[in-house]
Amino acid sequence: MALSMMLEQAGMAPEYVHTQATVTLDKDGDGFAVTGSHLDVLAKIPGGDPQKFEDVAAQAKAGCLVLKLLSCKITMAAELET
Template identity: 50%
Template sequence: MTTKKAWAVWKGGIKDGDGAISTETGVLKEAPYGFKSRFENGKGTNPEELIAAAHAGCFSMALSLILGESGMTPERIETHAAVTIEKIGEGFEITSSHLTVTAKIRVANEEKFLEAANKAKEGCPVSKLMKANITMDAKLAP
């Protein structure tokens, strides 16, 4: 089992506030995010962009594994993920993640490649997370 950690700090109201996201590896260190970067194309990152990056990266690794098991070693896999958030009723929901993948494989069978891509789409851990049970520990600061 491996556990990875990240955290966010938010200050202020939803529209006038701002936040910062960091990861334990230091890849993100107080990366700014806020209402404008999430809903108005402002500067900074946002949760959906980070989910898209995670989905693209996870899918690419899963596809590499599955292709290798099928005897097709990829020279390059490029995956783009587009995560959509929509207002549904009173709140917001992530309604879709669309993957666009291009793979360069020296010796490839298109049918086996498409089968591997579909298997990776269903089986990568981030795809599974989108259907996962979510647990939480919550407390107020003193």
């Protein structure tokens, strides 16, 4: 949601943003802990600027409150479809 809003604010309103999260769980004592999260993002923005898209996606990832709650390694692959 943050990426979609930030893209609109940057003048690149997306037709859609699809995101898939893959979470890694590892044994931690008697339970489990989230040790990683990878986001695969596909956004369709007709006429979108690839560099601007990458910059905004990186900013959205860095500022995401939900991901900060996980306190684990977070990676992202963001792809622009024009």
